[in-house]
Amino acid sequence: MQPSQHVFDPREGYDAAGRMAPKPYDALLLASFGGPEGQEDVIPFLRNVTAGRGIPDERLEEVATHYRANGGISPINAQNRALKAAIEAELAARGLALPVYWGNRNWAPYIQPTLRQIHADGHRRVLMFSTSAYSGYSSCRQYREDLGVGLRETGLEGKLEVDKVRQYFDHPGFVAPFAEGLAAGLADVRAQLAAAGDPEGPIRIVFTTHSIPTSDAEAAGPRALAAELETDVYSAQHLSVARAILARVPEAEGLEWSLVFQSRSGAPHVPWLEPDINDALAGYAEAGTRGAVVVPIGFVSDHMEVVWDLDTEARQTCADLGLAFHRVPTPGTHAAFVRGIVDMVCERLAGPDGSALLQGRATEAELGPWFDVCRANCCVKVMRDGTARPTIAAVDSEVGVPQA
Numbered sequence: 001m002q003p004s005q006h007v008f009d010p011r012e013g014y015d016a017a018g019r020m021a022p023k024p025y026d027a028l029l030l031a032s033f034g035g036p037e038g039q040e041d042v043i044p045f046l047r048n049v050t051a052g053r054g055i056p057d058e059r060l061e062e063v064a065t066h067y068r069a070n071g072g073i074s075p076i077n078a079q080n081r082a083l084k085a086a087i088e089a090e091l092a093a094r095g096l097a098l099p100v101y102w103g104n105r106n107w108a109p110y111i112q113p114t115l116r117q118i119h120a121d122g123h124r125r126v127l128m129f130s131t132s133a134y135s136g137y138s139s140c141r142q143y144r145e146d147l148g149v150g151l152r153e154t155g156l157e158g159k160l161e162v163d164k165v166r167q168y169f170d171h172p173g174f175v176a177p178f179a180e181g182l183a184a185g186l187a188d189v190r191a192q193l194a195a196a197g198d199p200e201g202p203i204r205i206v207f208t209t210h211s212i213p214t215s216d217a218e219a220a221g222p223r224a225l226a227a228e229l230e231t232d233v234y235s236a237q238h239l240s241v242a243r244a245i246l247a248r249v250p251e252a253e254g255l256e257w258s259l260v261f262q263s264r265s266g267a268p269h270v271p272w273l274e275p276d277i278n279d280a281l282a283g284y285a286e287a288g289t290r291g292a293v294v295v296p297i298g299f300v301s302d303h304m305e306v307v308w309d310l311d312t313e314a315r316q317t318c319a320d321l322g323l324a325f326h327r328v329p330t331p332g333t334h335a336a337f338v339r340g341i342v343d344m345v346c347e348r349l350a351g352p353d354g355s356a357l358l359q360g361r362a363t364e365a366e367l368g369p370w371f372d373v374c375r376a377n378c379c380v381k382v383m384r385d386g387t388a389r390p391t392i393a394a395v396d397s398e399v400g401v402p403q404a
């Protein structure tokens with residue numbers, strides 16, 4: 001069941017387990033989604049996000065109101081500035097002189113000018129860390145493609161090497177903050193129920209992530225692994241994280257739990273992963289649940305999909321259903337997460353003797369540790385115009401064309 005059992009055809013630069021040889025990287029790129037920073041940014045940002053992907057106008061208008069209600073500002077950029085500063089501090093504390101750059105897929109600072117800056121500053125070997133922990137088109141391949149396209153469009157292809165840190169859903173630095181939050185959340189919901197005169201009321205743990213089209217879920221990860229699992233790789237990774245979190249929290253023992261999906265968009269006739277969190281909450285209430293601890297395992301920071309879709313909408317759903325509600329924080333700049341990020345950088349960074357600064361690969365969920373390079377067609381999505389985009393960190397990096 002371990003992904004490493006799905007052997008890579010070894011080529012130069014990586015081994016049969018998909019691990020890249022350590023390299024003397026000279027810059028770290030924090031790659032993220034980006035978000036608007038004022039009312040006038042909202043629509044241009046949404047057009048960037050949805051370019052060519054057929055999100056209905058009504059959905060864009062609806063999503064715009066989430067940003068409008070917050071002054072047109074997404075929390076995500078401030079969170080990435082804070083994460084960048086925290087990573088810099090952790091690198092400095094370990095005596096590592098690795099400059100950190102920040103580039104987004106959908107808003108300034110964009111990836112392409114950041115790549116130009118990295119090159120102009122004299123760096124040649126970049127390791128990318130993205131704020132997206134799982135496999136899938138939106139979570140992994142789209143970042144790899146935006147880097148592939150970015151290198152091509154800036155003319156830096158062949159001049160700047162960009163590799164990526166493995167997907168890290170399974171890393172203890174990602175799991176630990178959720179476990180801490182779940183323990184606190186259970187105590188809070190128990191206290192809310194006690195205050196309402198229902199101290200023994202049943203509590204459900206609701207792990208939530210971003211819904212994606214079922215076709216994206218089915219294309220996530222290596223095909224050989226997908227064929228062995230009872231569900232798609234995207235869902236299986238989330239279920240493995242949920243189990244790893246539960247294993248850390250003794251207070252959760254015996255409680256009911258489930259994985260649900262949120263923030264669906266796209267045309268109504270296209271199937272996306274279900275159940276939606278709000279529908280699921282209604283079902284739990286009907287079956288006798290009195291309180292919900294919502295654990296947003298799909299997300300790295302408390303950005304708009306968390307503060308709107310959970311703290312506003314799901315909270316209201318619970319209020320309407322008479323359920324006590326608690327939303328667990330995302331990793332954000334939790335010290336364990338920041339240390340984990342720098343540990344994963346050190347797994348890849350060659351020291352003076354050529355070996356990695358950190359030996360071994362921490363993992364505490366089934367399916368981990370993930371690969372440094374992806375197979376051809378991993379998480380692939382065929383574009384509406386039939387074109388393929390160049391990628392980085394993959395067996396098909398150089399060609400950029402899906403192989404059969």
Ligand SMILES: CC1=C(CCC(=O)O)c2cc3nc(cc4[nH]c(cc5[nH]c(cc1n2)c(C)c5CCC(=O)O)c(CCC(=O)O)c4C)C(CCC(=O)O)=C3C
Binds near residue numbers: 075076131212
């Ligand atoms: C898996 C996944 C993650 C989690 C992994 C990760 O974190 O990367 C994620 C994160 C995020 N998604 C975000 C925002 C949006 N996602 C959209 C649309 C979509 N997301 C998708 C998937 C994901 N998205 C998909 C399959 C679509 C539709 C098709 C498309 O267009 O690709 C749209 C368009 C309007 C709408 O349909 O909602 C917006 C505005 C923000 C920024 C929040 C902020 O500003 O604070 C963040 C972090």
Ligand SMILES: [Fe+2]
Binds near residue numbers: 210
């Ligand atoms: Fe999204």
